[in-house]
Amino acid sequence: MSRLSSAFERTLPDEAATARLAADLALVLKQGDVVALSGDLGAGKTHFARAFIRALAGDPALEVPSPTYTLAQIYETRPKVTHFDLYRLGDESELDELGFEEAVETGLVLVEWPERAPDTLASASLHIELTDGPASGRTAHIRATEDAAKRVARTLAARDFLAQAGFAEADRAPFQGDASARRYESVAAHGAGPMILMDSPALVLGPPVRDGLPYARIAHTAETVLPFVAIARALSEAGLGAPAILDANLDAGFVLMSDLGRGIVLDETNCPIPERYEATMAALAHWHAHPPRRELPALGDAVHVVPPFDRGALSIEVSLLLDWYWPHLRGRLPDEAERQRFETVWNALFDRLGDAEPAIVLRDLQWPNLVWRPDEAGLKQVAILDFQDAMIGPSAYDVASLAQDARVDMPLELEQRLLDHYIGLRAAQDGIFDRARFAQDYAIMSAQRSTKILGIFVRLFRRDGKPQYLRHIPRIQSYLQRSLMHPVLGDLAALYRDWALLDDTAARTQDL
Template sequence: MGERLLHLADQRATERLAEDIAVMLRNGDVLALSGELGAGKSTFARALIRAVADDPDLDVPSPTFTLVQSYELRLTIAHFDLYRITDPDELAELGFDEAVATGVVLVEWPERAGNMLPERAIHLTIAEGETADARTVHIRAPDQTIARIDRTLAARAFLDASGFKGVQRRFLLGDASSRAYERLVADGASPFILMNAPAQPDGPIIRDGKPYSRIAHLAEDVRPFVAMAKWLKSKGFSAPDIRADDLEQGFLIVENLGSEGLLDPSGAPIEERYTAAVEALAQLHVTPVPGALPVGSETYHLPAYDLGAMQIEVELLVDWYLAHERGTPPSATEREDYITLWRQAVASLEGSEAHVVLRDYHSPNLIWRGDRERVDRLGIIDFQDAMLGPTAYDVASIVQDARVTIEQPMADRLVAAYVAARHGLGPFDEPAFRRALALMQAQRGSKILGIFVRLKQRDGKPGYLRHLPRMRSYVAEALRHPDLAELRSWYETAGVFGSGAGDDRQA
């Protein structure tokens, strides 16, 4: 267990601590709030619930008489006040165990819960400080949770030191990686976003003395993001301006490019916006390739999207997806044949057109700015894993969007729009591009099938499984290209497109 002692100058500081805790909350967190009457437990709980709701006027009544008050917000929150209970067994009647299992729980007077609190509970003891409004808060929690609390407090210190003292923090999103994002709100406006991306330690060595992240050339800190953001902006593309950074800790304050995306209110793709996205790629692909990119006092060079990176990515299908789909892992022969076929396929890309590959160029990472013109209409917000590789890769990303279905007729029109734009910008080898596109669609789709299963099985994020049917369909379509006939035969024989022994219907 770890402990921290915080000194808060006034009620606003108490409310600000509640906001800092709110952005780091996860389902399963239990906050046990102890202290004398009037110490500030209800003040803390009310501020935390309003922060999660992103509603400063939300009515948050004390549950003193109802014993429990529930809120269906970004997270389901159950607020318990145990002052009036006489026996811990009463918690079962109040649905305490279910609340712990399905959301976040706040408990005032937790000492009356006996041994009903889980060991992972976060204990906050609030006491009066040296002045009437001052408070001290003693926090006790498991070491991993204390690390999360330290991280959110470090983010607050970074904001204070960067000219954003006292700004409200509101959870925006977390993605499939360790990154998280928050809106920074002042005077009702939110022109900036906090990017919280701690440096990632190397994983286990898996090949040639390197971990997966090094072989696949994944960004391990924020420096590649900073370098690419500045380069994209210098070339006229709409990447976020960076207002402040702490490269060592992995904190960035970046411009909020907006909240409107490429989808309509029902979640369907808006073709005009996707067309603008492929035309922006065409413009990118005739922009001179960057060399050394300045970042802080250093320089950054884009890595090559090489055979090793492509190969380790497609192996995710046999390492994670295949056993999930059919219930049995691949045999040694199946795996060897698969790797050989992909090695031959990737080798055929040698000499193909190469440029910046942004890597995650699809709807969640693109912002629509309809009041702008040309490439400035499209905000690009995710590029820290950029490399130099086949120009077809990002076209594959957008026309086979992993999170929204792009029907084949629309995909064909988008590819035609890209091709027309490239022909209009200078010499362009269309047949070579179309061969590379089919290969990159199959490669990317195979990788994503493995990643989505890994997110569920290794990282406890089952929501991504709902995208598996879409990705299977995309891969099957890509493998119709005649140059990929041998790969298609392997996929069909191995049961990649089977009905699914444990598939997404359980997500």
Template sequence: MITRHLADEAETRRFGEDVALALRPGDCLALVGDLGAGKSTFARSVIRTIAGDPALEVPSPTFTLVQDYELSLPIAHFDLYRIADPDELDELGLDEMLARGACLVEWPERAAGRLPAGSVTLTLMHAGAGRNLTIDGTGPAMDRIARTLELRDFLRRHGLEAATRRPLGGDASARGYNYVDLASGETRILMDSPRAKPGPILREGKYYQQLAHIAEDVVPFVAISGYLRRQGFRAPDVLAADLDQGILLLEDLGTGSILDAGGAPIEGRYADVARTLALLHAAPLEENLPVPDSLVHAVPPFDRAAMQIEVSLLTDWFLPWKTGGGARAEDATEFTAIWDDLIDTIADGEQHLLLRDVHSPNIIWQSAPDLSDRVGLLDFQDAMIGPTAYDVASLVQDARVTIPGDMGERLLDVYLDARRDDHSFDAERFRRDYAIMAAQRNCKLLGIWVRLNQRDGKPGYMRHMPRTLAYLDAATAHPVLAPLRDWLVRTGILGSESDR
């Protein structure tokens, strides 16, 4: 149970904003309180926040019994005061709405226990000029509401109690982001990244995050951001942090994209990112990065264990999905052996800091005279030290956007041209490593798309599957990848030359 005092109507509206950001399909909030206790104020704030429209007309459902809103999260506002029998809930469509969205239910006591398990009850009671709030429930919705209130408490501790929060979105991980609008008109970014929970033990007594060196808290983000900024790159400044709770207040780098309004790549902007990567890979490398509170982040290596656990996603998730059964043991063993040889091959290649996901969602582009001001870098908490070709491959074969093959070749040439004056740089060896890293990344992505769909309930990522297969096909055309290509053809993942 959580209790709060809401001093006035403005705090009640802010509470509605906070809860709106925590809601997911299937959530049901039961609103309890006398007339005038603030139930409607809260409900309007929730609906307007989800709509992104603070002026949205939100009529009371007192006479209609239910008002539906087809928003990014569909939501229904019920008022059960006038129902005569709980069975009327079937006619009102409560279950249908919960199957695709969230519900706010005033006078829930009239439902006579018909609300779903996992509902959260919010009780509002008059208390002077304000109201006292009690939140009661169990399950995921209650956990998310508790977390969103922790985020508000974080803002309060940093003097931003009255700031407005609105949706920004998340990513394929458990991280979430909000815009924070200040009274001055400035905007900040609130990063919500709770400490990762250990997964099942896979190999060597370690779980996936440990084997793949995935960040389990926000310390790496703070460390890498500091390094990038010290080297003159545009990364968000960390303005406030709670490292234990995994909450960061970040500089807002803006919204400019390297894609056009239709979602197509803008080649000149991608070229700017390629030049930025060339500068990064020529910058002094720091392996132990300072973090506030006298901490140090040791940047992990993109080593054999990390590469192998990533590509194993193909045999663990993609291949069973494609064939309708598990991967044959001999196929998985051969796949691992092929990658062991490829990892040995790149051992003599260039090593530097890898940001790991240098593609369109993680780049902010702004018009500016200087390259360092044009390209903003995001989402680098999983950075490692490994083959520099990896980040170039993640850009040139953007996982979210189709980069035509001829454009990809030109972007690769932009990077190579930018490294031309570096006499220690071997362009041919880099092209070899680029092909291997592109293949490694796309093998991983094929498994990730299926895992996101089957385990995490995020089917939207499956739309990237054809692009990823096409990228893998292109990467494995390099002679060094002939054994991998033969394996991919034999297992039916790629077509043979005669099918092309």
């Protein structure tokens, strides 16, 4: 029975369309994939292969000779791609000498004339057959395995979305993403400025974890692109820097937005630039000065109802420490008594947040989500990204997110400078701004955020195979130690001290 079950078909009226299809597929294929490319002489296989490899290399001028005589050619792209042309293959056994299996194990494989070696067809995750028609030009018939078919369907849907937005012939290229399942691409089209395509299919909810609900529902994690579109619009209307939404398909999960540039808030040594962080604090103070709206228009008649950062969300987030960070250190899950003590301490702190100043908290204000734009003026000099999980909650959360940036070392002196800057701006805006109350809320929310992040970074390591996140743990521990100095966190400080949760040596070396 063939492994290739799903089928797709694309009409390719010219060589440019063939090259676009090759580039679109290169965006979603990965190490271990085998692409079998069939067709008669002159059907366009070599043109397709050349465009595919150039897209992987990110070099439209890369020399890609046909390996008709050498039979195989390796390109150090990401992932590495080995291009086989089996037209002159004498016997299928020669595949071993050509290193076919090793090529599959260590990279991506593209095979022309796979019919000359049936084993290549048997191992293919994608089989593309190019045929010529009398009127419509070339046609690509694509069959794929179940896993590859999901990725192929997604990249073809993205192309269709761009066509509907008026950019059918746009060039697409991979763009650095984040720790989520979302994908980003840079999009270039004649007559248009630089654009970014967000590919964010509906969130797949996990199993129930509490009260019959999955984690995402309790934590109010965005399940579609609707919140992103709505918050981007609200930020822009408030006079702040945010991506302009050029088009969106809320059901399919595609958003086309303006590319805000590559300016960052760090210097050449990857240290925070104080003035740029202060500018971000000024934008945040302006945002927080306006009472939060629960209902935000998004696109057309669609309205996003901003969820509350309620006790359920607060508590499920800190519980990540018990579920992931604790066993990372201890080699076991906490027992019921330990969980009860943890929940008792945190519930008392959450009680104190009952009358905290509310705001639409953007949730992830750290340097990779900030774009510095020196050509802009005022509050728009800094633009904000990655805010789809925004909730209505204590304004201090966003201040803590920025002043204790999880991705870069924030010296205590700079953290205090940023706090003073924000508080000064808020006090000037609001004569009754309560500095002492804000300091208490800041301590609680910074501790809540750091506690959550310790769990998230270990989860990214253990569940998602991303050990690089462990290097951030000592920084998060140091932030927690600062926060725990506030008197309101006395019980939490005693708890974390009793459990030795801030032993950075153990956290960094466990299971590495």
